[in-house]
Amino acid sequence: MQTVSNSIIVEKVKTSKIDKVDFKNLSFGKYFTDHMMVCDYKNGAWEIPKIVPYQPITLDPSAKIFHYGQSVFEGMKAYKDADKNVWLFRPLENQKRINISSKRLAMPELPEHYFMDGLKALLKLDHKWIPESEGSSLYIRPFVFASGNGFHASPSDEYKFIIACSPSDSYFAGKVRVLIEEKYSRSADGGVGFAKAGGNYAGQFYPTQLAVEKGYNQVIWTDDHHHEYIEEAGAMNIFVRINDTLITSPTSDRILDGITRKSILDIAKDENIDIEVRKITVKEVVEASNNGSLKEMFGAGTAAVVSPIATFGYQNKDYDLPELDNSYASRLKKRITDIQYNRAEDKFGWRYAVDVN
Amino acid sequence: MQTVSNSIIVEKVKTSKIDKVDFKNLSFGKYFTDHMMVCDYKNGAWEIPKIVPYQPITLDPSAKIFHYGQSVFEGMKAYKDADKNVWLFRPLENQKRINISSKRLAMPELPEHYFMDGLKALLKLDHKWIPESEGSSLYIRPFVFASGNGFHASPSDEYKFIIACSPSDSYFAGKVRVLIEEKYSRSADGGVGFAKAGGNYAGQFYPTQLAVEKGYNQVIWTDDHHHEYIEEAGAMNIFVRINDTLITSPTSDRILDGITRKSILDIAKDENIDIEVRKITVKEVVEASNNGSLKEMFGAGTAAVVSPIATFGYQNKDYDLPELDNSYASRLKKRITDIQYNRAEDKFGWRYAVDVN
Incomplete structure (x- = not known):
């Protein structure tokens, strides 16, 4: 089930859950696609990103994210046109900004190609989840958080960079x-x-x-x-x-x-x-x-x-x-x-x- | 293995890991005791606290703690005197303050007795972990974080309140x-x-x-x-x-x-x-x-x-x-x-x- 594509490790789901989602009632950020991208920072370096089935994360109770708020994120969208082509909007701006955020939070910056290659590999697998109705899109959430352990109030030594996607309607309904x-x-x-x-x-x-x-x-x-x-x-x-x-x-x-x-x-x-x-x-x-x-x-x-x-x-x-x-x-x-x-x-x-x- | 004491559910470890810790080289917040207290907030109410073996926490990637920083904590210490009696210092002040913090972060306040009874039940099980050397103590970390799911930027509907303990030396070494x-x-x-x-x-x-x-x-x-x-x-x-x-x-x-x-x-x-x-x-x-x-x-x-x-x-x-x-x-x-x-x-x-x- 595991393949390596463009130096990203890919593990696909056995069965998609897409049929269980009512695309006419998506609301915002409530449903998640079949896969997610995960990239771990350990021993001073980012490891090779992996695409895996969307799944829970397991952390020690002392993981710094629970105590010291070390986390940054981005919000992006993937759009599908009438010919079912898939588009992003200025994604390199998000890639640059997540690093600006990370720096201020004393977190390691992400290599550009991990961000972009991970995102593209994920969309390749989950593009069927991009809604096609007016005003809807696939909301993309890249985020990085402190996964290292310890109660000392200092930066973590380990981090997780994850990209997860959610088919979504408009954020605000009405005026x-x-x-x-x-x-x-x-x-x-x-x-x-x-x-x-x-x-x-x-x-x-x-x-x-x-x-x-x-x-x-x-x-x-x-x-x-x-x-x-x-x-x-x-x-x-x-x-x-x-x-x-x-x-x-x-x-x-x-x-x-x-x-x-x-x-x-x-x-x-x-x-x-x-x-x-x-x-x-x-x-x-x-x-x-x-x-x-x-x-x-x-x-x-x-x-x-x-x-x-x-x-x-x-x-x-x-x-x-x-x-x-x-x-x-x-x-x-x-x-x-x-x-x-x-x-x-x-x-x-x-x-x-x-x-x- | 599961007993109910003072309306707190207690599940003890089979084997303590205390012998694996070098109490002469503790540093700060690095080692954790055998047990932890966990209390879940779901459907608008805090559930009965449980004492369980210190163990990893599993969360959905969309859990709000990863995205929106909804977390508060306290720092407390347990001290052991020459007669091996165990003492806390003004614990009700911590209990009050965690609720002041929670309110500002739009998180549910904790009932006083859950905080205090949970803490006491935990110390009863893990009091052997309180160091006895000068300047050392058992650092106690009560914390609450958003465990509910979804990418919408709004307060979580579920929370976890945990108390974990770490035998610790001084926070600062030297001047x-x-x-x-x-x-x-x-x-x-x-x-x-x-x-x-x-x-x-x-x-x-x-x-x-x-x-x-x-x-x-x-x-x-x-x-x-x-x-x-x-x-x-x-x-x-x-x-x-x-x-x-x-x-x-x-x-x-x-x-x-x-x-x-x-x-x-x-x-x-x-x-x-x-x-x-x-x-x-x-x-x-x-x-x-x-x-x-x-x-x-x-x-x-x-x-x-x-x-x-x-x-x-x-x-x-x-x-x-x-x-x-x-x-x-x-x-x-x-x-x-x-x-x-x-x-x-x-x-x-x-x-x-x-x-x-």
Whole structure:
């Protein structure tokens, strides 16, 4: 059952479980494909990646992931076009970013070819799992975590790099209501906010729960100094349209350098939309809402794609965004998804073909 | 092999591995006792705790601990006195604090009796593992992590609470050299710095590695705004003695409410030492060092106990602390360890007897 292909060891499942999954009711990140890629870091080096049946992981109770939060991840998607060709979107950006995250968390960087060859070998085996209905895709989760043992609060000596895939529907169902946060914070100057580190997410759950209890879907994080500037939304970067200008915060050590974010900026430029990459104050957004110049707000991220915001809450007041025909959000979403699903020319060279035959 | 004692299910090992451990060379957190306590949270409730042989944990690759850093922990110690009686130190403080941490990480709080009964049942089985040599103890690690599955960035629906124990020597060997951090930060206002959350530790490893490369053991974290105030050292709270006044930072949402920290404050008060709990600027400490009024700096924490600092580095300069006879650090360390090891009267009522017979 074990074969070696392109220096990756492949062990296939005996029977696929694909028939047990209802592709009409996928939700997000709930079902997993037949295989996964596993690559172990031991004795100072990454071992040869293996494709194995999707299976549980066994760890010592002292494994550092349980105690010291040493983990990073990426979010990617595989798309299937009308001819059943398989595409990735700017995958090398994810490969680079997981290493930027790893470095900040004192974790070993991954060789580019292990990341890309592992991913391609996995998609070759599991490409039938890529959903074909509108808005669906195969969500890909590369992640690295500390698997070495010991209670000493210091970096692990062993790590596991895994890629697992989940056929998924949209991340948000329906209109998004966000709350601009005034008390809690996502990240510190000089902290790990720019990294896709596990701990950044756990810290957001409680404030997000409080927002959900008030009827919102997500929190818009502000700076931890005076909660004065709009930063990002945890699962997505934030764009604001005032009059006809599209504004987003510059990336920093507190804000994730989102791949969808920077693609949206390039497409907006190509669409001759006025762009400003600068700090945005909450005050400015509230004033723009009050005087009618705030036209749109939307989130951008791999899971969220482009998610229009219907309402933002701030200081116990809700501000509704207008409903526009031909909004920037809908134009930009169409442009980026047309590239992702191979429905339009890819003038930026972002599409990445995966040979699954 | 399975017995039920005080509503805790107990499954003992067939053969102890205690003879395989060299108690003269324990180091810290490297060896683990025969048993561990496991308690699962499922369907909205904590199940009955079980004591089982120390064994690996098996999780789905999508378990949220690997992706979103949802984990909290505590550090405690069990001490054996000359008559082989077993003692804990203020264990209810740990029990309370793990719930404070859990709440901030959107994790379910633990019932007090599960924590305490589980701990006592575990110590009853594994008390032979408590080292008896000076400075050694049984390090106890209660921890809770997200064991539920799914790639959606939201709180887990299942958790595991585990207590594992490790016979350990001192955390620091020898004199401690610390570097006052000027670039990186540990935590944000409104963040999770006050919680013993896994992600707080992973974020410290890289800046600490940089400090270690420069010849220091630990980083002293400063505020993330202007790196102006001394906060804590990650594995310990920080005390500064200027002339005869002992100063430590007030706790905040960035600083852990250390149990050793507050015990040291109580003992210092009892010793008629002048105490100031207030913000300390880096500038003040550097000036005090330059004019000779800086007498001592030390860290305080469960693992670190009281660790005198020999040198601090700041802006590429090293500042040595004087070597004092009868230092506050040595007096306070003696007082607290005499209570912990039952060598002195416990006027504060901190010692907690564990019946192991």
